[in-house]
Amino acid sequence: MSMSNSLKKLSSCVLIDLDGTLINTDGVVGDILRKYLCKYGKQWDGREALKIVGKTPLEAATTIVEDYGLPCGVDEFNSEFYPLFSAQMDKIKSLPGAKRLIRHLKGHGVPMALASNSSRANIESKISFHEGWKECFSVIIGSDEVSKGKPSPDIFLEAARKLNKDPGECLVIEDSVPGVLAGKAAGATVVAVPSLPKQTHLYTSADEVINSLLDIKPEKWGLPPFQDWIENTLPIDPWHIGGPVIKGFGRGSKVLGIPTANLSTKDYAEELEEHPSGVYFGWAGLATRGVFKMVMSIGWNPYFNNTEKTIEPWLLHDFVEDFYGEELRLIIVGYIRPEANFPSLESLVAKIHEDREVAEKALDLPSYAKFKDDPYLTK
Numbered sequence: 001m002s003m004s005n006s007l008k009k010l011s012s013c014v015l016i017d018l019d020g021t022l023i024n025t026d027g028v029v030g031d032i033l034r035k036y037l038c039k040y041g042k043q044w045d046g047r048e049a050l051k052i053v054g055k056t057p058l059e060a061a062t063t064i065v066e067d068y069g070l071p072c073g074v075d076e077f078n079s080e081f082y083p084l085f086s087a088q089m090d091k092i093k094s095l096p097g098a099k100r101l102i103r104h105l106k107g108h109g110v111p112m113a114l115a116s117n118s119s120r121a122n123i124e125s126k127i128s129f130h131e132g133w134k135e136c137f138s139v140i141i142g143s144d145e146v147s148k149g150k151p152s153p154d155i156f157l158e159a160a161r162k163l164n165k166d167p168g169e170c171l172v173i174e175d176s177v178p179g180v181l182a183g184k185a186a187g188a189t190v191v192a193v194p195s196l197p198k199q200t201h202l203y204t205s206a207d208e209v210i211n212s213l214l215d216i217k218p219e220k221w222g223l224p225p226f227q228d229w230i231e232n233t234l235p236i237d238p239w240h241i242g243g244p245v246i247k248g249f250g251r252g253s254k255v256l257g258i259p260t261a262n263l264s265t266k267d268y269a270e271e272l273e274e275h276p277s278g279v280y281f282g283w284a285g286l287a288t289r290g291v292f293k294m295v296m297s298i299g300w301n302p303y304f305n306n307t308e309k310t311i312e313p314w315l316l317h318d319f320v321e322d323f324y325g326e327e328l329r330l331i332i333v334g335y336i337r338p339e340a341n342f343p344s345l346e347s348l349v350a351k352i353h354e355d356r357e358v359a360e361k362a363l364d365l366p367s368y369a370k371f372k373d374d375p376y377l378t379k
Helices: 025-040 057-067 074-091 098-107 120-127 154-162 177-186 252-256 266-274 345-362 366-373
Strands: 013-016 112-115 139-141 170-174 189-192 234-246 278-286 290-299 310-315 327-338
Touching: 013 154, 025 074, 057 074, 074 120, 098 112, 112 154, 120 139, 139 154, 154 170, 154 177, 170 177, 177 189, 234 266, 234 366, 278 345, 278 366, 290 327, 290 345, 327 345, 327 366
Parallel strands: 013 112, 013 170, 112 139, 170 189
Antiparallel strands: 234 327, 278 290, 278 327, 290 310
16 A cells, blocks of 8 residues: 555545435526526526535525525425425436446445435435435435534434444545535545536545546545446446537647537537536547547636537547538547646647547447447438
8 A cells, every 4th residue: 555545544434415416406406496586587597506505405495585586485485496396306317427336335335325415305205216226325314314414514423323433434425515514524534526617626625526426436545446447448328419510619720739520519508517527439420421439528628718618529530621510420438537627738738649549449449349330320
Protein backbone atom coordinates (compact mmCIF):
# COMPACT_ATOMS: atom_id res chain seq x y z
CA MET A 1 0.00 0.00 0.00
CA SER A 2 1.35 3.45 -0.90
CA MET A 3 1.96 6.09 1.76
CA SER A 4 -0.89 8.23 0.39
CA ASN A 5 -3.34 5.32 0.65
CA SER A 6 -2.15 4.32 4.10
CA LEU A 7 -2.97 7.81 5.39
CA LYS A 8 -6.57 7.55 4.19
CA LYS A 9 -9.31 6.17 6.37
CA LEU A 10 -10.41 2.84 4.95
CA SER A 11 -14.12 2.18 4.72
CA SER A 12 -16.08 -0.98 5.46
CA CYS A 13 -19.57 0.22 4.51
CA VAL A 14 -21.26 2.78 2.26
CA LEU A 15 -23.98 5.32 3.07
CA ILE A 16 -25.58 6.63 -0.11
CA ASP A 17 -27.91 9.53 -0.76
CA LEU A 18 -30.81 8.93 -3.15
CA ASP A 19 -32.07 12.06 -4.96
CA GLY A 20 -29.48 13.46 -7.33
CA THR A 21 -26.97 10.78 -6.38
CA LEU A 22 -28.62 7.53 -7.50
CA ILE A 23 -31.68 8.87 -9.32
CA ASN A 24 -32.33 11.96 -11.44
CA THR A 25 -35.04 13.50 -9.28
CA ASP A 26 -33.95 17.03 -10.20
CA GLY A 27 -35.03 16.60 -13.81
CA VAL A 28 -38.58 15.56 -12.93
CA VAL A 29 -38.88 18.24 -10.24
CA GLY A 30 -37.75 20.87 -12.73
CA ASP A 31 -40.31 19.75 -15.31
CA ILE A 32 -43.13 19.90 -12.76
CA LEU A 33 -42.10 23.31 -11.40
CA ARG A 34 -41.79 24.70 -14.91
CA LYS A 35 -45.48 23.92 -15.53
CA TYR A 36 -46.69 24.64 -11.99
CA LEU A 37 -45.21 28.13 -11.77
CA CYS A 38 -46.79 29.15 -15.07
CA LYS A 39 -50.19 29.45 -13.42
CA TYR A 40 -48.74 32.17 -11.21
CA GLY A 41 -47.07 33.90 -14.14
CA LYS A 42 -43.65 32.75 -12.95
CA GLN A 43 -40.92 30.97 -14.87
CA TRP A 44 -38.75 28.18 -13.50
CA ASP A 45 -35.35 28.68 -15.03
CA GLY A 46 -33.33 26.58 -12.63
CA ARG A 47 -31.93 29.58 -10.76
CA GLU A 48 -33.25 28.24 -7.48
CA ALA A 49 -32.01 24.70 -8.07
CA LEU A 50 -28.83 25.23 -6.04
CA LYS A 51 -30.92 26.49 -3.12
CA ILE A 52 -33.16 23.42 -2.96
CA VAL A 53 -30.80 20.56 -3.85
CA GLY A 54 -30.23 18.38 -0.82
CA LYS A 55 -32.80 20.17 1.33
CA THR A 56 -35.68 18.55 3.17
CA PRO A 57 -39.06 18.74 1.37
CA LEU A 58 -40.26 21.45 3.79
CA GLU A 59 -37.10 23.55 3.30
CA ALA A 60 -37.28 23.21 -0.49
CA ALA A 61 -40.96 24.18 -0.59
CA THR A 62 -40.34 27.18 1.65
CA THR A 63 -37.54 28.38 -0.62
CA ILE A 64 -39.71 28.15 -3.75
CA VAL A 65 -42.72 29.87 -2.18
CA GLU A 66 -40.64 32.71 -0.73
CA ASP A 67 -38.18 33.27 -3.59
CA TYR A 68 -40.89 33.27 -6.25
CA GLY A 69 -43.28 35.29 -4.12
CA LEU A 70 -46.10 32.79 -4.59
CA PRO A 71 -49.54 33.81 -3.27
CA CYS A 72 -49.91 30.55 -1.36
CA GLY A 73 -48.56 29.04 1.81
CA VAL A 74 -46.01 26.24 2.01
CA ASP A 75 -48.68 23.72 3.02
CA GLU A 76 -50.84 24.65 0.05
CA PHE A 77 -47.85 24.43 -2.28
CA ASN A 78 -46.97 20.96 -1.00
CA SER A 79 -50.58 19.78 -1.25
CA GLU A 80 -50.55 20.70 -4.94
CA PHE A 81 -46.97 19.78 -5.81
CA TYR A 82 -46.67 16.31 -4.28
CA PRO A 83 -49.60 14.68 -6.10
CA LEU A 84 -48.02 15.92 -9.35
CA PHE A 85 -44.65 14.58 -8.24
CA SER A 86 -46.06 11.21 -7.16
CA ALA A 87 -47.68 10.78 -10.57
CA GLN A 88 -44.27 11.23 -12.21
CA MET A 89 -42.20 9.00 -9.92
CA ASP A 90 -42.12 6.16 -12.42
CA LYS A 91 -40.32 8.49 -14.84
CA ILE A 92 -37.37 9.16 -12.51
CA LYS A 93 -34.40 7.38 -14.08
CA SER A 94 -31.37 6.01 -12.32
CA LEU A 95 -28.25 8.08 -12.92
CA PRO A 96 -25.38 6.63 -14.99
CA GLY A 97 -23.28 4.32 -12.86
CA ALA A 98 -25.89 3.92 -10.10
CA LYS A 99 -27.01 0.37 -10.93
CA ARG A 100 -23.42 -0.66 -11.53
CA LEU A 101 -22.31 0.68 -8.14
CA ILE A 102 -25.18 -0.91 -6.22
CA ARG A 103 -24.67 -4.30 -7.91
CA HIS A 104 -20.93 -4.14 -7.31
CA LEU A 105 -21.15 -3.34 -3.61
CA LYS A 106 -23.94 -5.86 -3.02
CA GLY A 107 -22.04 -8.54 -4.92
CA HIS A 108 -19.00 -8.03 -2.71
CA GLY A 109 -21.01 -8.07 0.51
CA VAL A 110 -20.37 -4.43 1.37
CA PRO A 111 -23.06 -3.21 3.82
CA MET A 112 -25.06 -0.30 2.39
CA ALA A 113 -27.51 2.20 3.80
CA LEU A 114 -29.75 4.54 1.85
CA ALA A 115 -29.80 7.86 3.73
CA SER A 116 -31.94 10.64 2.28
CA ASN A 117 -33.50 13.95 3.27
CA SER A 118 -36.76 12.68 1.76
CA SER A 119 -39.30 11.03 4.01
CA ARG A 120 -39.08 7.28 4.50
CA ALA A 121 -42.35 6.71 2.62
CA ASN A 122 -41.14 8.90 -0.25
CA ILE A 123 -37.87 6.95 -0.46
CA GLU A 124 -39.71 3.62 -0.52
CA SER A 125 -42.00 4.86 -3.29
CA LYS A 126 -39.13 6.07 -5.46
CA ILE A 127 -37.01 2.94 -5.22
CA SER A 128 -40.01 0.70 -5.87
CA PHE A 129 -39.58 1.62 -9.54
CA HIS A 130 -35.99 0.32 -9.55
CA GLU A 131 -36.08 -3.45 -9.44
CA GLY A 132 -33.96 -5.09 -6.77
CA TRP A 133 -32.72 -1.90 -5.17
CA LYS A 134 -34.60 -2.15 -1.88
CA GLU A 135 -33.17 -5.60 -1.17
CA CYS A 136 -29.62 -4.29 -1.65
CA PHE A 137 -29.79 -1.89 1.30
CA SER A 138 -29.48 -3.21 4.82
CA VAL A 139 -30.78 0.10 6.17
CA ILE A 140 -33.03 2.84 4.76
CA ILE A 141 -33.34 6.14 6.66
CA GLY A 142 -35.42 9.23 5.88
CA SER A 143 -35.27 12.69 7.41
CA ASP A 144 -38.59 12.10 9.17
CA GLU A 145 -36.92 9.36 11.24
CA VAL A 146 -34.32 11.61 12.89
CA SER A 147 -34.39 14.89 14.79
CA LYS A 148 -32.83 16.97 12.03
CA GLY A 149 -32.19 16.44 8.34
CA LYS A 150 -28.97 17.22 6.50
CA PRO A 151 -26.72 19.21 6.96
CA SER A 152 -27.13 17.86 10.47
CA PRO A 153 -25.22 14.55 10.77
CA ASP A 154 -28.21 12.77 12.36
CA ILE A 155 -29.20 10.74 9.29
CA PHE A 156 -25.70 9.36 8.74
CA LEU A 157 -25.09 8.76 12.44
CA GLU A 158 -28.31 6.76 12.64
CA ALA A 159 -27.48 4.83 9.48
CA ALA A 160 -24.05 3.92 10.88
CA ARG A 161 -25.61 2.89 14.18
CA LYS A 162 -28.12 0.61 12.45
CA LEU A 163 -25.30 -0.96 10.42
CA ASN A 164 -23.39 -1.44 13.68
CA LYS A 165 -20.49 0.57 12.27
CA ASP A 166 -18.41 3.43 13.58
CA PRO A 167 -19.08 6.54 11.43
CA GLY A 168 -15.35 6.71 10.74
CA GLU A 169 -15.62 3.39 8.90
CA CYS A 170 -18.31 4.71 6.56
CA LEU A 171 -17.96 6.08 3.04
CA VAL A 172 -20.69 8.61 2.27
CA ILE A 173 -21.60 9.30 -1.37
CA GLU A 174 -23.52 12.57 -1.83
CA ASP A 175 -24.52 15.01 -4.55
CA SER A 176 -25.43 18.06 -2.44
CA VAL A 177 -23.54 20.49 -0.25
CA PRO A 178 -25.86 19.85 2.74
CA GLY A 179 -25.24 16.13 2.33
CA VAL A 180 -21.47 16.56 2.18
CA LEU A 181 -21.51 18.74 5.29
CA ALA A 182 -23.66 16.15 7.07
CA GLY A 183 -21.30 13.33 6.18
CA LYS A 184 -18.23 15.22 7.36
CA ALA A 185 -20.00 16.28 10.56
CA ALA A 186 -20.76 12.60 11.21
CA GLY A 187 -17.04 11.80 10.93
CA ALA A 188 -17.34 9.82 7.70
CA THR A 189 -15.26 9.92 4.54
CA VAL A 190 -17.23 11.74 1.83
CA VAL A 191 -17.15 11.45 -1.95
CA ALA A 192 -19.13 14.23 -3.63
CA VAL A 193 -20.83 13.77 -7.01
CA PRO A 194 -22.29 17.24 -7.68
CA SER A 195 -25.67 17.03 -9.38
CA LEU A 196 -25.53 20.60 -10.69
CA PRO A 197 -22.93 21.58 -13.31
CA LYS A 198 -20.00 23.92 -12.68
CA GLN A 199 -20.42 23.82 -8.89
CA THR A 200 -17.41 21.77 -7.80
CA HIS A 201 -15.91 24.81 -6.04
CA LEU A 202 -18.64 24.51 -3.39
CA TYR A 203 -17.53 21.03 -2.32
CA THR A 204 -14.18 21.83 -0.72
CA SER A 205 -15.02 19.90 2.46
CA ALA A 206 -15.44 16.59 0.58
CA ASP A 207 -12.59 14.09 0.60
CA GLU A 208 -12.99 13.69 -3.15
CA VAL A 209 -15.14 15.31 -5.84
CA ILE A 210 -15.92 13.21 -8.92
CA ASN A 211 -17.80 14.00 -12.09
CA SER A 212 -20.24 11.08 -11.97
CA LEU A 213 -20.66 7.62 -10.47
CA LEU A 214 -18.88 6.27 -13.56
CA ASP A 215 -15.70 7.72 -12.08
CA ILE A 216 -15.84 6.34 -8.56
CA LYS A 217 -12.86 4.19 -7.54
CA PRO A 218 -13.93 2.11 -4.52
CA GLU A 219 -10.40 0.82 -3.98
CA LYS A 220 -9.27 4.33 -3.02
CA TRP A 221 -11.31 3.89 0.16
CA GLY A 222 -10.47 0.27 0.96
CA LEU A 223 -13.43 -1.26 -0.90
CA PRO A 224 -13.34 -3.89 -3.68
CA PRO A 225 -12.37 -2.44 -7.08
CA PHE A 226 -14.47 -2.66 -10.21
CA GLN A 227 -13.27 -5.24 -12.72
CA ASP A 228 -15.25 -4.05 -15.75
CA TRP A 229 -12.84 -1.59 -17.37
CA ILE A 230 -11.45 -2.85 -20.70
CA GLU A 231 -8.35 -1.28 -22.28
CA ASN A 232 -8.90 1.97 -20.33
CA THR A 233 -12.57 2.12 -21.33
CA LEU A 234 -15.81 1.40 -19.53
CA PRO A 235 -18.58 -0.38 -21.47
CA ILE A 236 -21.93 1.37 -21.10
CA ASP A 237 -25.46 0.63 -22.23
CA PRO A 238 -25.43 1.81 -25.86
CA TRP A 239 -27.42 4.91 -26.71
CA HIS A 240 -28.26 6.53 -30.03
CA ILE A 241 -28.46 10.07 -31.31
CA GLY A 242 -28.59 11.50 -34.79
CA GLY A 243 -29.32 14.53 -36.90
CA PRO A 244 -27.92 16.83 -39.55
CA VAL A 245 -24.34 18.01 -39.11
CA ILE A 246 -24.23 21.70 -38.21
CA LYS A 247 -21.49 24.31 -37.99
CA GLY A 248 -20.07 24.48 -34.49
CA PHE A 249 -17.83 27.01 -32.77
CA GLY A 250 -15.35 27.05 -35.64
CA ARG A 251 -12.53 26.03 -33.35
CA GLY A 252 -12.34 22.30 -34.09
CA SER A 253 -10.30 22.54 -37.26
CA LYS A 254 -8.97 26.07 -36.89
CA VAL A 255 -7.87 26.08 -33.24
CA LEU A 256 -7.46 22.43 -32.32
CA GLY A 257 -6.71 20.91 -35.71
CA ILE A 258 -9.45 18.39 -34.94
CA PRO A 259 -12.52 18.54 -37.22
CA THR A 260 -15.62 17.74 -35.18
CA ALA A 261 -19.03 17.00 -36.72
CA ASN A 262 -21.35 18.92 -34.46
CA LEU A 263 -24.99 18.04 -33.82
CA SER A 264 -27.70 20.43 -32.68
CA THR A 265 -28.52 19.96 -29.00
CA LYS A 266 -32.06 21.29 -29.46
CA ASP A 267 -33.54 17.84 -30.00
CA TYR A 268 -31.35 16.08 -27.44
CA ALA A 269 -31.92 18.05 -24.26
CA GLU A 270 -32.97 14.92 -22.37
CA GLU A 271 -29.91 12.94 -23.49
CA LEU A 272 -27.62 15.81 -22.56
CA GLU A 273 -29.14 16.00 -19.10
CA GLU A 274 -29.08 12.24 -18.62
CA HIS A 275 -25.44 11.63 -19.54
CA PRO A 276 -22.56 13.07 -17.51
CA SER A 277 -20.06 15.34 -19.18
CA GLY A 278 -16.99 13.45 -20.34
CA VAL A 279 -15.35 11.67 -23.24
CA TYR A 280 -17.18 8.78 -24.90
CA PHE A 281 -16.68 6.71 -28.04
CA GLY A 282 -18.55 4.53 -30.50
CA TRP A 283 -19.56 4.37 -34.13
CA ALA A 284 -20.72 7.08 -36.54
CA GLY A 285 -22.73 6.50 -39.69
CA LEU A 286 -23.21 8.71 -42.73
CA ALA A 287 -25.74 7.19 -45.13
CA THR A 288 -23.74 7.92 -48.31
CA ARG A 289 -20.24 7.57 -46.89
CA GLY A 290 -20.20 4.58 -44.53
CA VAL A 291 -19.54 3.81 -40.86
CA PHE A 292 -16.55 5.21 -38.97
CA LYS A 293 -14.96 5.02 -35.55
CA MET A 294 -15.82 7.99 -33.39
CA VAL A 295 -14.73 9.64 -30.14
CA MET A 296 -16.73 12.51 -28.69
CA SER A 297 -17.01 14.95 -25.84
CA ILE A 298 -20.15 15.88 -23.95
CA GLY A 299 -20.06 18.91 -21.72
CA TRP A 300 -19.02 22.53 -21.35
CA ASN A 301 -15.39 22.19 -22.47
CA PRO A 302 -13.89 24.00 -19.46
CA TYR A 303 -10.87 25.25 -21.39
CA PHE A 304 -13.19 27.28 -23.64
CA ASN A 305 -15.76 27.79 -20.86
CA ASN A 306 -18.85 26.98 -22.93
CA THR A 307 -22.09 28.41 -21.59
CA GLU A 308 -24.09 25.47 -22.99
CA LYS A 309 -23.58 21.73 -22.76
CA THR A 310 -22.66 20.40 -26.20
CA ILE A 311 -22.09 17.17 -28.12
CA GLU A 312 -18.92 17.25 -30.25
CA PRO A 313 -18.14 14.00 -32.13
CA TRP A 314 -14.83 13.50 -33.95
CA LEU A 315 -15.11 10.96 -36.78
CA LEU A 316 -11.77 9.16 -36.94
CA HIS A 317 -11.34 9.36 -40.69
CA ASP A 318 -9.72 11.83 -43.08
CA PHE A 319 -12.52 13.37 -45.15
CA VAL A 320 -11.61 15.39 -48.25
CA GLU A 321 -14.68 17.64 -47.98
CA ASP A 322 -17.15 18.97 -45.44
CA PHE A 323 -20.51 17.27 -44.98
CA TYR A 324 -22.63 19.94 -43.33
CA GLY A 325 -26.31 19.12 -43.54
CA GLU A 326 -25.79 15.37 -43.98
CA GLU A 327 -27.57 13.04 -41.57
CA LEU A 328 -25.16 11.72 -38.93
CA ARG A 329 -26.08 8.74 -36.75
CA LEU A 330 -24.13 7.85 -33.61
CA ILE A 331 -24.05 4.81 -31.34
CA ILE A 332 -22.21 5.55 -28.11
CA VAL A 333 -20.88 2.33 -26.58
CA GLY A 334 -18.20 3.26 -24.07
CA TYR A 335 -16.78 5.84 -21.69
CA ILE A 336 -13.17 6.98 -21.41
CA ARG A 337 -12.85 9.74 -18.83
CA PRO A 338 -14.56 12.72 -17.16
CA GLU A 339 -14.42 16.19 -18.61
CA ALA A 340 -11.37 18.14 -17.43
CA ASN A 341 -9.75 21.53 -17.76
CA PHE A 342 -6.21 21.95 -19.07
CA PRO A 343 -3.46 24.48 -18.37
CA SER A 344 -2.72 25.03 -22.06
CA LEU A 345 -4.08 24.48 -25.53
CA GLU A 346 -1.20 22.12 -26.22
CA SER A 347 -2.08 19.87 -23.28
CA LEU A 348 -5.74 19.84 -24.34
CA VAL A 349 -4.85 18.80 -27.89
CA ALA A 350 -2.46 16.13 -26.61
CA LYS A 351 -5.20 14.66 -24.40
CA ILE A 352 -7.70 14.65 -27.27
CA HIS A 353 -5.26 12.67 -29.40
CA GLU A 354 -4.70 10.29 -26.50
CA ASP A 355 -8.49 9.81 -26.32
CA ARG A 356 -8.46 9.03 -30.04
CA GLU A 357 -5.84 6.32 -29.57
CA VAL A 358 -7.81 4.77 -26.71
CA ALA A 359 -11.03 4.78 -28.75
CA GLU A 360 -9.47 3.39 -31.93
CA LYS A 361 -7.87 0.51 -30.06
CA ALA A 362 -10.98 -0.28 -28.02
CA LEU A 363 -13.32 -0.29 -31.02
CA ASP A 364 -11.38 -3.21 -32.50
CA LEU A 365 -12.42 -5.36 -29.52
CA PRO A 366 -15.33 -7.72 -30.29
CA SER A 367 -17.47 -6.31 -27.48
CA TYR A 368 -17.41 -2.88 -29.16
CA ALA A 369 -16.82 -3.83 -32.82
CA LYS A 370 -20.16 -5.67 -33.04
CA PHE A 371 -22.07 -2.37 -32.93
CA LYS A 372 -20.55 -1.28 -36.24
CA ASP A 373 -23.16 -3.40 -38.03
CA ASP A 374 -26.15 -1.83 -36.27
CA PRO A 375 -28.64 -0.85 -38.99
CA TYR A 376 -29.42 2.38 -37.13
CA LEU A 377 -26.14 3.83 -38.39
CA THR A 378 -27.03 3.80 -42.06
CA LYS A 379 -30.81 3.74 -42.33
